[in-house]
Amino acid sequence: MVHVPQPLERIIPKIFKSMAVSKSDRFICTFLNDGLVFEEEYRLQFFTDKGYSRYVCDVCGSPFWSLKEEKNCGDTPCRPFTFIGNPLLKEGIQLREMRSLFIDFFEKRGHEKVDRYPIIPRWRDDVLLVSASIFDFQPHVTSGLVDPPANPLVISQPCIRIVDVDSVGKTGKHTTSFEMMAHHVFNSKGKEIYWKEQTVAYCHELFTEDLGAKEEDLIYKEKAWIGGGNAGPSLEVIGGGLEVATLVFMNMKRDDKGDIELEGGKYSPLALNVVDTGYGLERMVWASLGSPTIYDAIYSTVLSPLYGATGISDKIREITYKTALETHATLSALVDVGSKSKIMELRRRVAEDLKGKGVEISSEELNGFLDLMERIYVVADHSRAVALMLSDGMVPSNIKEGYLARLLLRKALRALQDLKVDLSLEGLVGLHLKEFDDILDYGKKDKISEIIQIETGKYEETLEKGKRLVSSKLEKGKIGTDDLVELYDAHGLHPSVVQKMGEELGSPVDIPDDFHALLARKHEKESVEVEAEEELDLPATEMLYYSDPHQMEFEAEVIYSEDGRVVLDSTLFYPEGGGQESDTGVLIVDEKEHRVQSVQKVGKVIFHEMDSDIPKGTKVHGKLNIERRRSLMGHHTATHLLLGSAREVLGDHVWQAGALKTPDYGRLDISHYKDISEEEMAKIERIANEKVLEGIEITATEMDRKEAEKKYGFALYQGGVPVSKTVRVVQTGDFDAQGCGGTHCTNTNQVGMIKITRITGIQDGVERIEFAAGLAAVEYVQKQESLLKEASGTINVPPAQLPKAVSRFFKEWKSMKKELERVKGEKAGSRFATILESAETVGKVSVLTDVSDLDMSGLRALAKEISSKEKMVAILASGVGGAKIVVARSTDVDLDSLEVARKASLVLGGSAGGGPDFAQGGGPRAEEVKKAVEIALKEVKALLA
Ligand SMILES: [Zn+2]
Ligand SMILES: [Zn+2]
Incomplete structure (x- = not known):
């Protein structure tokens, strides 16, 4: 019925009457x-x-x-x-x-x-x-x-x-x-x-x-x-x-x-x-x-070390504290603890009730005890949620479910810190894994511990960095809820840390009672927004590309044509989708080629963007750009192989976070909790290529959704979730199976070589694998090799000896550079002695002039040496590589060096910069350096007189 x-x-009328919603x-x-x-x-x-x-x-x-x-x-x-x-x-x-x-x-x-x-x-x-x-x-x-x-x-x-x-x-x-x-x-x-x-x-x-x-x-x-x-x-x-x-x-x-x-x-x-x-x-x-409490009923394995470490194992058995806890638990049912004032109200009722029962405990003692118990329970509870999340392959990050995992993990870490006990979060999570091994994956214990250690490190780092930020924010004014959310989301700073700093700086910070729930709600909404589809009353286009991905020509009829957009009754052209770029090619009418520039799918209809018009009703012969299609299929199939390899090497927490397949390169983003090492990268690349060499057949089968999920699990939905009763399962032997609507090779050996070109962390918890497949991979390797040859040719060693030779050259170059500096210094010193002999004296000041073949750094070094002595002025010039002039004076000489250098640089066709004690100038007219020195000397004499 x-x-x-x-x-x-x-x-x-009755709906909104009373909504006491929890x-x-x-x-x-x-x-x-x-x-x-x-x-x-x-x-x-x-x-x-x-x-x-x-x-x-x-x-x-x-x-x-x-x-x-x-x-x-x-x-x-x-x-x-x-x-x-x-x-x-x-x-x-x-x-x-x-x-x-x-x-x-x-x-x-x-x-x-x-x-x-x-x-x-x-x-x-x-x-x-x-x-x-x-x-x-x-x-x-x-x-x-x-x-x-x-x-x-x-x-x-x-x-x-x-x-x-x-x-x-x-x-x-x-x-x-x-x-x-x-x-x-x-x-x-x-x-x-x-x-x-x-x-x-x-x-x-x-x-x-x-x-x-x-x-x-x-x-x-x-x-x-x-x-x-x-x-x-x-x-x-x-x-x-x-x-x-x-x-x-x-x-x-x-x-x-x-x-x-x-x-x-x-x-x-x-x-x-x-x-x-x-x-x-x-x-x-x-x-x-x-x-x-419910925690005592289910978390006893984790609670007992926590009770031990906080030194209350005996205390909670004492009648006073036992009764306090029971009374609190009983009465907590009456209060919605959504706010601090409600909690205080509950505690007042507990104190009253205890008094009635003849239990002696001060309100201070009661509050302290309940605060401590709250922290212990938070650690026990959150550590199990963390165990559950990580056990099911969640990777902590700043987005989506990874954000929620991090939220709980950090809240647990903070509560553990507040308890000041010598227990690690990974240790407690390990206890949960063992206790609940029927719903948690104890086999992943080591991996989970590693993730928690990495997360603990990150948490401590952000804490250090964030402290400076908070004090500067506090100096500017009051910190509100939006600031708290921003400080948490963008800088990982928990509001209680902000509050503590606020107290120290004398500016109070209010934390909303439901702060964590507020964060969670904000991020729960981060779901995919579906774009509204343009509605056209056209029949579904028959997708010929699914029946044989190697077929490259077909016959069809134009059933819609407007603004250079053409719809055919059936097509071989794969429309852009699932991260794969669209096919291109031509539609031939009476031997005339009309170019297909791109292809889009809207609902069930496939549109071809043309370079010229073809009227409705025309029969066309379609031809794909074969090379492009093969390359797209190769790169697409390679993403499947690389994903399968990455899951094998890194673990089954690895999940596709995005992918792009172009004719020239491919990109696969995966979830992972740390940087992928060189060795891991080499392993992933090797396994993917082994699968190519094995020549595994690739099949695509429309399967009943229920059957497909039963057979392959939800790993099927790496690329997204289709809305249909059936799933198109693309299977690479028993290595990989994914629900996928793209075009694939029919055998892995058609992919050819797969070369990973780069791996980068694109955001916390997401690693990007860039690669080339087939001819694109060969071209990449050729390019790398020619770079290598060019480099080894230049220093005249075989490529195999290049690293050794380069490192030896680098070492030599460094020591020679050092030696050169030393020689320059010496040279400047001996030059100083020579030019001192020809110094002119103006009053008590010696003015030294010199024209040499020193470069600018040589001139500067010499000028510095001269001006470090008492009562000296140096006018040094060089014509090597353009005219240069330096004017410098001792600190006990009253002279504007810049003014002198400027005047002298005019004749060189340039200008000067610097300050009163040191200035440098120059210009293109190298033949005038002697004249420039004369002008400078004259100017110095005039200024000192
Ligand atoms: Zn009721
Ligand atoms: Zn695919």
Whole structure:
């Protein structure tokens, strides 16, 4: 049965009434806190049979279903936690046991277990991280385009929800990473597997029978749900104040022509009715252990060294601190800790409550203790999220998901620094990897440690550099939120560092309470913007280039022709796309050649940009520029081979970040966390060329998307994600498989030589490999060789001895240069002695004149030597390589050397520069140097007289 929601008139007025939306929910979806929207949707037979009644919460106004009469919905913040120290579920179930218990339960009831998906959603390009299990099946499964991997299915999907980052450690319940256990059903029209009744019945059975919850402790709260372009009614399952599961019944999709309006958007019924459940694995473990915080329930392996290093292992067992922690955890449910004042309010309530219980602790002591615990929890939590991200191949950077990895990594590093303990982040991450080796990749431990070490180094560097920047900013005025964001994004400076410096300089800095979430939100939006396509009512062009990439001629008919743009019914010309430049060539009509200058694809239509007009209806014979096409195919195929080699050499975190294929060279950008070394580059090049020599056949097959993903994994989508039921899989034996729409060689040996010409880091976390393939590679090598020959010819040694010879020449050249300087100095010294003999005396000043063949540096050296003595003036000239004159005086002589040099330079046809104690001039008239010296001497005499 398909459940159609309420008519429009009943819905609109109620939507905006009360929107007590929690922060974490808003991140991926919006729960409209108004059950009335879908009131009919919640009248389940299950509730009637079990004797449930419907109540309305007197705190938040939400309707809910309960066996016993309740005043409020039982959710936070309407009620404190009651399960702390008094478990809601059967006691003592640890994480692994809880996960398999859940999976087993649903497997026994006909669900197929599906392996978890990577945390980076490679199969879609609208989100950066997986933050709910339904992300695995959006958009193509939920839209009905692709069949689900199993139906019904059960999964435990690791997720990251960065938006909660600022609440971690403050509440005891927020984590940045978690496993969402879920059972999903995709009901198509006329073929319903199960819908609401069965979903609720399963959930109830699991909690009450297998997990030992008391029936009367469970509350089902109504909440309308909107998210990811879908909407529908939902039920939150709450026990002991904790929301342990959410059961969403997705039955609407965003549709501008739809007649159901929700939150300003229009919706229409979905082709599928999707059961989208989410059970928090960590929360369920917490509800079974009843520990003060969720962190104590799941991170004990990492917490115990942290407790040890901070010296509180014994303290937290003392009744005072244990009670303080439990009270804080219990009451934290009542407060949205989004601001500092809220946290202080919570702590006041904790202090009051403790007083009531007769526990003696000063507010100072309590605050200090809770601050310390918060930092410890932040380290324990963020280090697991980091382990998860790096384990799934994320590379920290300044963009996209890499930015979010770095955000958490640095926040963890900072908290660890604040704790002043002798523990390393990579050590703690290593503990997580071992503890959670069923969802994390322990095999990558060494690589992950290396990434963290590199990141730690970078973090410390930015800290040093940034400090100067902050003080100059602070001197200019107040630092606001925008400045803080800029300082963080552009310079890696955390606001708490800025704040500390501000305090020292006496100018306070305010940090928004949700600073990290604000950053994450800003960067979550960095998704690809799709350009609007020009719409023309033309049939799809038949793409002949796919059937045989080696065919170079074809017959076709012009079906559209305007402004030099021609559309054919079919074409061999590959349009620009996927980083590959377009083909060129000619269209021949009655032996006349019309040049095809470039080719573009708009939607399904291929346009040829021509140099001359061809009327509609003309039959044409098309001919490709064969050399260009072959070279393009070679460079394109080479990118596949190089990517495969890079993944083999550097690791499977390597992901294509961009590519360009031209006839003359190719470019492949890959994600990697450090510079690629010479040895690595040589290895990558060697493997790619080995694959060429192996002569591997390359095939292109249109495959069912589900089959293709199953067979090759998401590495298929290196070049992007197609929106279609099928994927064109380009396979190079068992070496590489990619979904790709370009033109490729049919065998690797057609690529010819692949030569990497350069590797550069184009931004943090992205390395660019430039290369040439085939004849372009040969030409490159020839050019390099001729450079080598030219160089070795010049110094007359065979190329093989060039490096040795060059290094010997360089050494000799350096020592000869030194020797030359020394000789020049000596020469100047002996010259000084000679010209001193012919010095003229003006008053008490000796004026030395000389015309020599010294160069300018020789003249300067001599002039310096003379003027370093007392009461001297030097007028030195040379006619070698143009006329030069230098005038200098001792400091105890009152004379403007520049004035003298200027006058003298006039006769040389030039000018002079310098200062009163030293000036130099010159000009083209070398034959006049003697005259210039005479003029200078006359001027000096006049000035000194
Ligand atoms: Zn409530
Ligand atoms: Zn390709």
